[in-house]
Amino acid sequence: KQLCVLLQKRAVCAKRDRKGLFLQHALPVLLVALTMLVLLLPDPRVGPRILLDASLYTRGDGPDSTQFLHSPPASHPLVAALAERSVLSLDRVQGDSAALSRHMLATYSQHERSVRVGALALPDSLRLN
Numbered sequence: 428k429q430l431c432v433l434l435q436k437r438a439v440c441a442k443r444d445r446k447g448l449f450l451q452h453a454l455p456v457l458l459v460a461l462t463m464l465v466l467l468l469p470d471p472r473v474g475p476r477i478l479l480d481a482s483l484y485t486r487g488d489g490p491d492s493t494q495f496l497h498s499p500p501a502s503h504p505l506v507a508a509l510a511e512r513s514v515l516s517l518d519r520v521q522g523d524s525a526a527l528s529r530h531m532l533a534t535y536s537q538h539e540r541s542v543r544v545g546a547l548a549l550p551d552s553l554r555l556n
Contacts, residue, residue, distance in 0.1 A: 496530065496531065496546040497520070497547040497549075498520055498521065498522055498526070498547065509547075524548035527548050
């Protein structure tokens with residue numbers, strides 16, 4: 428009963444204040460719709476769409492192979508699955524995500540490849556210092 432009375436009061440106030448009702452409900456919906464329409468416009472600066480597929484990466488140790496760094500041992504199920512199913516060359520780095528980040532920053536400009544995918548750190552903890 429109390430909820431019905433509160434909703435009736437809200438309806439009466441909204442009926443009196445149509446501008447407030449518009450600004451609270453209709454305007455946000457219109458702005459989101461406008462944003463989504465703008466995102467649908469083609470942008471020639473971006474280039475063509477790229478299909479995210481495993482064929483973007485190559486397997487092997489050649490100059491075009493893709494590198495993926497990881498901290499867990501190769502016997503870890505996730506690393507083993509990546510090694511058997513992926514097209515990435517896997518390299519192990521000791522430590523957590525901070526150590527992997529330092530290694531990637533230190534070796535960023537030292538490799539001949541133009542592509543480097545990323546890293547996997549398990550287990551990892553969040554440092555708040």
